[in-house]
Amino acid sequence: MKAIQMVDLKGQYDKIKEEVDSRIQGVLSTSTFINGPEVKGFQVELEQYLQVKHVIPCGNGTDALQVAMMALGLKRGDEVITTTFTFVATAEVIALLGLIPVLVDCDEDTFLISTEAVRNAITPKTKAIIPVHLFGQCCDMDEIMEIANENDLFVIEDAAQSIGSSFHFKEGRSQQSGTIGDFGCTSFFPSKNLGCYGDGGALFTNDDALADKARVIVNHGMKVRYYHDEIGVNSRLDSIQAAVLSVKLKRLNEYGNARRAVAWHYDEAFKDLPQVITPTRVLNSCHVFHQYTLRIVGVDRNALQRHMMDNGTPAMIYYPVPLHQQKAYLDNRYQDGDFPIAEQLAAEVLSLPMHTELDKEQLNKVTETLKSFILENR
Ligand SMILES: *Cc1c(COP(=O)(O)O)cnc(C)c1O
Numbered sequence: 380m381k382a383i384q385m386v387d388l389k390g391q392y393d394k395i396k397e398e399v400d401s402r403i404q405g406v407l408s409t410s411t412f413i414n415g416p417e418v419k420g421f422q423v424e425l426e427q428y429l430q431v432k433h434v435i436p437c438g439n440g441t442d443a444l445q446v447a448m449m450a451l452g453l454k455r456g457d458e459v460i461t462t463t464f465t466f467v468a469t470a471e472v473i474a475l476l477g478l479i480p481v482l483v484d485c486d487e488d489t490f491l492i493s494t495e496a497v498r499n500a501i502t503p504k505t506k507a508i509i510p511v512h513l514f515g516q517c518c519d520m521d522e523i524m525e526i527a528n529e530n531d532l533f534v535i536e537d538a539a540q541s542i543g544s545s546f547h548f549k550e551g552r553s554q555q556s557g558t559i560g561d562f563g564c565t566s567f568f569p570s571k572n573l574g575c576y577g578d579g580g581a582l583f584t585n586d587d588a589l590a591d592k593a594r595v596i597v598n599h600g601m602k603v604r605y606y607h608d609e610i611g612v613n614s615r616l617d618s619i620q621a622a623v624l625s626v627k628l629k630r631l632n633e634y635g636n637a638r639r640a641v642a643w644h645y646d647e648a649f650k651d652l653p654q655v656i657t658p659t660r661v662l663n664s665c666h667v668f669h670q671y672t673l674r675i676v677g678v679d680r681n682a683l684q685r686h687m688m689d690n691g692t693p694a695m696i697y698y699p700v701p702l703h704q705q706k707a708y709l710d711n712r713y714q715d716g717d718f719p720i721a722e723q724l725a726a727e728v729l730s731l732p733m734h735t736e737l738d739k740e741q742l743n744k745v746t747e748t749l750k751s752f753i754l755e756n757r
Pocket of ligand 1: 439440441442465466468469511537539540565566567568578579580
């Protein structure tokens with residue numbers, strides 16, 4: 380049996396090697412490494428896939444979030460509401476821009492931002508909400524958009540983990556995650572669902588003026604070369620990465636299906652174990668399983684993780700510490716116990732190997748290793 384990994388980038392590459400190699404070779408032979416035709420080509424392909432008016436490629440997902448907040452004109456002291464249970468990048472750029480990250484708790488079953496908590500956190504200084512479509516399914520965008528409209532707030536979707544997932548609104552319409560708010564931001568980090576072979580990211584928007592602004596900001600604040608209308612950043616997707624992404628985008632739906640099949644296998648394997656709570660699906664979102672994350676209750680989660688690691692079946696904790704308990708973000712505003720659900724989840728969650736190349740034998744090894752520990756230690 381092939382060694383089990385959390386993510387198998389090599390196995391996936393081997394299957395598309397010929398096409399990827401030839402596209403990369405194409406970039407090398409034209410030497411248009413920056414802003415080449417591959418970047419524009421991928422941008423248009425992604426706009427079509429997402430059914431969104433504008434995709435603005437950039438250097439990584441963290442930059443995408445930063446550029447979104449800059450393009451929206453958020454100012455020092457403005458408050459931005461986001462979840463405490465996320466990857467640090469979401470809050471990092473809020474703080475870097477001198478804005479105030481207002482953290483809120485999440486939902487116990489879905490791990491997603493609590494819309495009730497968002498409502499309660501709104502003050503006269505609130506300017507934006509950043510829902511994070513954590514682990515690959517959408518936050519309650521019916522509610523989030525309603526709250527935003529009622530309170531005149533911007534919405535920036537952190538879709539770094541959810542590309543390919545769509546949300547079905549009450550009224551019947553469906554939209555791809557990241558195309559619902561004022562901006563959506565994604566990451567093409569290699570292990571993300573649509574990953575390149577280095578760093579990459581993008582912003583999505585349906586607003587022409589915001590798209591223009593973001594395009595200027597990612598390019599040093601210039602529209603006409605060497606004329607700088609505003610302070611920007613340098614954040615680009617390079618042509619080699621765009622070529623890789625173009626090959627992989629064609630397979631994104633197929634990759635999503637492979638991930639859902641893995642999730643279904645895990646669901647079935649654990650359904651009779653009360654100590655293992657399998658991930659709840661949000662009814663009006665499709666799930667692309669960036670992570671398959673369990674809650675482990677009544678047994679020692681950390682010991683279980685060690686047992687799995689020792690037996691060649693990796694398992695990871697995303698995330699061990701919520702943002703309000705991180706040294707850099709304590710900020711005298713937060714203390715232990717402020718967000719009990721996120722704190723509880725940090726102690727319970729365990730993510731299993733999840734990628735497009737897992738075979739039956741590997742899946743059985745993962746589930747058997749986990750089950751045997753639970754049965755011996757309950
Ligand atoms: C990966 C990730 C980011 C940041 O993306 P990078 O490309 O690594 O900068 C932001 N938010 C979330 C939720 C992520 O998972």
